[in-house]
Amino acid sequence: MTANSRHNVEIGQRAEQLACEHLESAGLVLIDRNYRCARGELDLIMQHRATVVFVEVRYRRQTRYGSGAESVGPRKRARLIATAEHYLQRNPRRAAQPARFDVVAIRLQDGGPGFDWIQDAFRVD
Numbered sequence: 377m378t379a380n381s382r383h384n385v386e387i388g389q390r391a392e393q394l395a396c397e398h399l400e401s402a403g404l405v406l407i408d409r410n411y412r413c414a415r416g417e418l419d420l421i422m423q424h425r426a427t428v429v430f431v432e433v434r435y436r437r438q439t440r441y442g443s444g445a446e447s448v449g450p451r452k453r454a455r456l457i458a459t460a461e462h463y464l465q466r467n468p469r470r471a472a473q474p475a476r477f478d479v480v481a482i483r484l485q486d487g488g489p490g491f492d493w494i495q496d497a498f499r500v501d
Contacts, residue, residue, distance in 0.1 A: 391435035392419050395480040398491050404429060407470075413462045415457035421463065428461045428475040434499075440465045448479050453498050 377385075391416040398404055404422040420431035434447055448456075458476060464471040477499075481492040 385437060388433075390431045391427055391482050394482060395431065395433040396420055396422075398480065398493070399429075399431065402422045402493075408463075410491050411459065411463055413459055415458040417461065418459050426473055428464075428470050428473050429478050430456060430463075431473065431480055432456055433443065433482065437467070448497065453477075455462055457500050 379388070392409065396409070399420070399422055400406065404424045406422055407421065408421040409419065411421055418430050420429075422429045422431060429491040432448055432452070436447075460475065460477070464475070476496045479492075479494045479497040481494070483492070484491045
């Protein structure tokens with residue numbers, strides 16, 4: 377792994393931690409993080425009341441090419457949905473609960489990170 381890729385991994389891990397803390401302060405409870413399977417990865421899996429929440433965390437240093445939330449396009453959504461289905465198949469107790477997909481976009485701003493939390497950002501068709 378190159379120094380640049382290690383740096384990017386560290387930034388991604390820090391962004392996920394910031395997003396997790398932000399969501400926990402809003403009452404969500406962490407179930408799992410970085411769930412991986414052949415279909416993809418889920419950054420955070422959280423519980424919000426009776427709902428399982430699959431959270432995609434996006435960090436952008438600049439928004440010149442669009443926000444982090446805008447970068448979750450159709451292909452990324454399809455991978456997130458497939459990975460969530462895999463997770464739910466292996467966790468039948470969670471599969472019985474309602475579920476949603478949230479996106480947390482983190483951006484730099486004066487005084488620290490800014491959060492755009494988009495609840496129910498997209499749905500399974």
